[in-house]
Amino acid sequence: MEATVRDADSQRVQVVERAFNLLNVLAGLGGCATAGELKAATGLAGPTVHRLLHTLTGLGVVHQLSDRRYALGANLVPLGESATRQLGGPAVPQMQALVAELGESVNLAAMESEMIVYIGQVPSPHTMRMFTEVGRRAHLHSTGVGKALLAGMDPARVREILTATGMPSLTEKTLTRPEALLEQLPRIAAQGYALDDEEQEMGVRCLAVVVPHGPSPMGLSVSGPTGRMHDGFVRHAVPLMRRTAVEIGRRMSRLSPRRG
Structure with a gap:
């Protein structure tokens, strides 16, 4: 059983977990937040937050507003x-x-x-x-x-x-x-x-x-x-x-x- 748990843990991809955590935190903050607020809420380093936001924005699941805050994107809807x-x-x-x-x-x-x-x-x-x-x-x-x-x-x-x-x-x-x-x-x-x-x-x-x-x-x-x-x-x-x-x-x- 322990070996099975270790095998499952070894297959988890950290960047995917961080991306989903970031989306969940963004949703918990009302669906809109600054990069600094996301950094504070997730505990991730600033460069990591910015890389994740850049990738998620490119995928359309996050978008940046005119005031530079980030919001949940339209591609999450379907x-x-x-x-x-x-x-x-x-x-x-x-x-x-x-x-x-x-x-x-x-x-x-x-x-x-x-x-x-x-x-x-x-x-x-x-x-x-x-x-x-x-x-x-x-x-x-x-x-x-x-x-x-x-x-x-x-x-x-x-x-x-x-x-x-x-x-x-x-x-x-x-x-x-x-x-x-x-x-x-x-x-x-x-x-x-x-x-x-x-x-x-x-x-x-x-x-x-x-x-x-x-x-x-x-x-x-x-x-x-x-x-x-x-x-x-x-x-x-x-x-x-x-x-x-x-x-x-x-x-x-x-x-x-x-x-x-």
């Missing part, structure tokens, strides 16, 4: 979209089955950098249906999945996230005060599901549950027009969604690489 679709791919059969049972659009979303990103969708067969673009990012406070995930967190962590991201108002029903959302979270945790009740878009309701044992914090949601997403629909849908979420979590945990 890579991210492809990775996002692959992550949601294993859940598609379960999502399709749920659409067949409920008749509304089903979404899968994961928490990433204090936001949620949609990683999969199976649309409703109805002509009037909700469509969410895979790869789209959204705030936690105004989405069903976001609120379901926040309900499982310590209140101090919830406040930290809301302070970092803000609580922008998207409709007249969007919660914009931390206290208002924090009041909802114990009820969401107790009932095991969350609702976005026209908080993202007027006329649209979204029901969400947490996906247990996923590779990252994830949630499953069903969305549709408020007229079809009535309270009776919610009572019928929640047990089916919980069952599907458990199946998705189990499937993804089997497909995730084991550590250690």
